[in-house]
Amino acid sequence: LRRVVKNSHPPYPPGPKPKFLIGNALDIPVEGASEIYMEWGRKYNSGILHVEALGNHIIILNTVEDADELLEKRANNYSDRPVIPIAKMMGWHTQMPLLGYNDEWRFHRKICQQNFRQGAMSQYFPVQKRKVHEMLQGLLKTPEEFDEHNHMLSISLALSSMYGYDPISWKDPCVQAAEKAATLAGSLLAPGGSFVNIFPALGKIPAWVPGAISVRLAGEVRRYTEEMKRIPMEYAKRKFADETAVPSLVADMLERKFTEGISDEEENAIENIAHTVYTAASDTTIGATKTFFYYMAKHPEVQTKAQAEIDRVVGSKRLPDFSDRERMPYLEAMYREVLRIAPPIPMCVPHAVSEDDYYKGYFIPKGAVVLANIWGMTHDENRYPNPYTFNPERFLDATGALNDDHRVLAYGFGRRICVGKYVGSSTLWLMMVSVLACFEIERSKDSHGNYVDMNDEYEDFGIVRHKKKIACTFKVRSEEAKKLISTTYEA
Numbered sequence: 001l002r003r004v005v006k007n008s009h010p011p012y013p014p015g016p017k018p019k020f021l022i023g024n025a026l027d028i029p030v031e032g033a034s035e036i037y038m039e040w041g042r043k044y045n046s047g048i049l050h051v052e053a054l055g056n057h058i059i060i061l062n063t064v065e066d067a068d069e070l071l072e073k074r075a076n077n078y079s080d081r082p083v084i085p086i087a088k089m090m091g092w093h094t095q096m097p098l099l100g101y102n103d104e105w106r107f108h109r110k111i112c113q114q115n116f117r118q119g120a121m122s123q124y125f126p127v128q129k130r131k132v133h134e135m136l137q138g139l140l141k142t143p144e145e146f147d148e149h150n151h152m153l154s155i156s157l158a159l160s161s162m163y164g165y166d167p168i169s170w171k172d173p174c175v176q177a178a179e180k181a182a183t184l185a186g187s188l189l190a191p192g193g194s195f196v197n198i199f200p201a202l203g204k205i206p207a208w209v210p211g212a213i214s215v216r217l218a219g220e221v222r223r224y225t226e227e228m229k230r231i232p233m234e235y236a237k238r239k240f241a242d243e244t245a246v247p248s249l250v251a252d253m254l255e256r257k258f259t260e261g262i263s264d265e266e267e268n269a270i271e272n273i274a275h276t277v278y279t280a281a282s283d284t285t286i287g288a289t290k291t292f293f294y295y296m297a298k299h300p301e302v303q304t305k306a307q308a309e310i311d312r313v314v315g316s317k318r319l320p321d322f323s324d325r326e327r328m329p330y331l332e333a334m335y336r337e338v339l340r341i342a343p344p345i346p347m348c349v350p351h352a353v354s355e356d357d358y359y360k361g362y363f364i365p366k367g368a369v370v371l372a373n374i375w376g377m378t379h380d381e382n383r384y385p386n387p388y389t390f391n392p393e394r395f396l397d398a399t400g401a402l403n404d405d406h407r408v409l410a411y412g413f414g415r416r417i418c419v420g421k422y423v424g425s426s427t428l429w430l431m432m433v434s435v436l437a438c439f440e441i442e443r444s445k446d447s448h449g450n451y452v453d454m455n456d457e458y459e460d461f462g463i464v465r466h467k468k469k470i471a472c473t474f475k476v477r478s479e480e481a482k483k484l485i486s487t488t489y490e491a
Ligand code: HEM
Pocket: 096, 097, 098, 109, 112, 116, 276, 277, 280, 281, 284, 285, 288, 343, 344, 345, 348, 349, 350, 351, 410, 411, 412, 413, 414, 415, 416, 417, 418, 419, 420, 421, 423, 424, 425, 428
């Protein structure tokens, strides 16, 4: 009786009824989770939901108000991360988004904040401009390979700014290792992607045992991940020794190491951060760029308005620059709309609860995983009327100036909010404005001149969601634009 009294607590938030022994294991969605959780929200008439599978509790937050209350105001209790057994087997457990809420994470976060705060952004402008110009050059030469140019922009930008490593082609061994690691890891990290996440003991089965697929795949990810770390790190060290290193996070660390001296802890943290940025920054920026291409091809009228603003502010004698940003409200609204209509991490990176908590009369147990449904929040009709329509004007007032909705929910919440959001924002903005300054993006046509169907689907890779490949063309806007791309690139 004493145990029953001690263990009694208010109810969990509403959700599907758990089944005997397995709880909600079969209810937890594997694909399109954000839409399903929104439906549950309507069904159970609640913005906060609960499911339980094999002793693991999951809390889903469908509204900004609940996310603000728990992840922001009660951040002390909601900033941990769940332990994901397969991540350790892949060698990803030291990546910053997966670190627990502890001193190691605080130390990493401090270094990131020093390097990626808004005031430090101008140090990345030269490399961002160079990489975006390389993308324009690629789109000019081989427009049909727009998807590869998109991947190259994000991957090479991260490698260049973190290590001073400049991959020149898609076939670069480091880029290849990154692509393979990301694809395999995506499938293993997806909900239900590996039984090891549910039964950690399965991770101890040797890879050669028939059926130990997750163990084998995790081993492959680990090998590719080691390559992703080794190749650019060795390169950075070689360049430093030759005194030919260009500015980068790692070059700066090596410089300080051999002049003033730094602790092993700091050296380790910087190596981790360099590697984290390369994975955290690329998949998200690639996803947002795919969405941008898709909506431009789908909505030529939006493209025309954005190009009119670019022509008015920048003209045709130069390419756009960061100093133009403040004078381009329509482009800014478009950047916000791209991240609203398709947030690249629709269910956020999971947070975890450090201590038992009570909210709105419900019980939230210690250790519960908290999923913030970012997609659900950016498709809330009360916040964004006609949420499925791509409409940058929702971020403008009647005079065409930006309204006061400055918050980009796609970057997450509280103390774990994306620490690279200013880097992401400046890269995406410069990419969008530069591509539109130089190209018309159009739906592809068949041999009879009829538009071919656009694929409207998205697909999930682990926690990241990307637009499926689309058929579109990139036509350079003018001879002047063509010349600008070539000459700026050569300069
Ligand atoms: C469009 C671009 C991006 C989007 C949409 C995005 C989104 C996110 C989200 C949703 C989170 C989790 C937030 C939370 O847990 O509440 C996150 C975490 C993180 N992001 Fe980004 N991100 C982007 C670009 C970047 C870039 C460019 C960098 C690096 C320069 C970066 C580095 C990180 C890191 C290190 C974390 C982990 C933070 C922590 O756990 O404390 N991200 N990002």
